Amino acid sequence: MRTRTDAHDLRHHGDAEVRDDGAELTDLAVNVRPGTPPDWLRERIAASLTGLAAYPDGRAARAAVAARHGLPEEHVLLTAGVAEAFVLLARALPARRPVVVHPQFTEPEAALLDAGRPVRRVLLDPGTGFRLDPAAVAAVPEDADLVVIGNPTNPTSVLHPAAALRQLARPGRTLVVDEAFMDAVPGEPESLAGRRDVPGLVVLRSLTKTWGLAGLRIGYVLADPATVTALAAAQPLWAVSTPALAAAEACMTPAALAEAGTAALRTAAERAHLLAGLARFDGVRAVEPAAGPFVLVTMESADAVRERLRALGFAARRGDTFPGLGPQWLRLAVRDRATTNRFLQALDEALSPTHDTRRTAPTA
Structure with a gap:
């Protein structure tokens, strides 16, 4: 089922950009880190397959997440x-x-609408770089009993200060902070995971992005015990598979956390290279500072440029399915330097029909 409101297809995601016509494309539309999962994680998952005859037992994985x-x-x-x-x-x-709070990942609104919950939107201002500034905090209705926001936010790549997020908390309100991409931020300085002094706080974390486990489906909720109990009561029995539990436990080890930290530093360097290349094109503007493993850019005729990029072998994520954005926006995943350079050359060619003057994209 696709959920549409105000012409925004809330159930459109980056994988559709790659699957639409079966073309072999370099994927800049999906935010999963390439080259993952690593061999050691594949081996841990494979070893768990010998236990598939038993029902999943999440105790060890839950304890590992709690300790982390x-x-x-x-x-x-x-x-x-x-x-x-x-x-x-x-x-x-x-x-x-x-x-x-939009623009952000569209699944929370889609899920609320599917559950019969009327959703109000707060749209962050592109003029302020989609920041959660005091005006945006004040725009959240005081009577809101559930507020959802991403950090760093998909698709804007904005990292909101933890202090600004805490201003959204109220007694009697559930504040949901989607930290699916927080482990891609070196040091996770603005994370609220582990905090117990923010009323009504629910933090969501994903292991699918950094570790390349989108096909395995594994994440977790951090919340007060009453909220966890309520969510667990609505969850099907054995919702998380034995291989996914093995992956969760493995990704909580000190060695795995260190590897994720190294990957975050590498992503930051590759993102800086992408942003520097994009800055050399007239008429292309990226939202900065960016903190996630992706960047959001705006340009004229972005839809046409996206189609030209497809013809040149690159899939980019359209932006018009995100509330608060329109057809002039594209989201680009951060990739290694060689891939980025090839993309920048393709972008130079894709822009040529609509720009009389161009700057040369880097070739090395």
């Missing part, structure tokens, strides 16, 4: 990806006046 964030185990719920967590929140919590 310094929380008691009753604050953790393992889920089949963050997408399942949004469905559980929409179905299990008695929110009657939910607000979604």
Whole structure:
């Protein structure tokens, strides 16, 4: 089922850009880190297959997640990806006046609408770089009993200060912070994971992006025990598979966290290279500073440029399915330097029919 409101297809995601016509494309539309999962993680997952005859037992994985964030185990719920967590929140919590802060990942609004919850939107201003500034905080209705926001936000790549996010918390309100991409931020300086002093806080984390586990479906919820209990009651039995549980436990080890930290630093360097290349094109503007493994750009005739890029072998994520954005926006995943250079050359060619003057994209 596709959920559409105000012409925004809330169920359109980056994988559709790659699958639409079966063409072999370099994927800049999906935000999963390329070259993953690493061999050691594949081996841990493969080893779990010998236990498939038994029902999944999530105790060890839950304990590992709790230890990683310094929380008691009753604050953790393992889920089949963050997408399942949004469905559980929409179905299990008695929110009657939910607000979604856009532009952001569209599944929370889609899940709320599918659960019969009327959603109000707060649209962040592109003129301020989609920041959660005091005016944006004040725009959230005081009577909102559920507020959802991403950090760093997909698709804007904006990292909101933790202090600004805390201003959205209220007694009697559930504040959902989607941190699906936080482990791609070196040091995770603005994370609220592990915090117990923010009323109504629910933090969602994903293991699919950094570790390349989108096909396995694994994520988790960090919340107060009452909220975890309510969500668990709405969750199907054995919702998280044995291989996914093995992956979650493996990704919580000190060695895995160190590897993720190194990958985050590498992504930051590659993102800087992409942004520097984009800055050399007249009429192309990226939202900066960017903090995620992707960047959001605006340009004239972005739809036409996206189609030309497809013809040149590159898939980019259209922006017009995100509330608060329109057809002039594209999201680009950060890739290695060689791939980025090839993309910048393709972008130079894709822009040529609409730009009389161009700057040369880097070739090395």
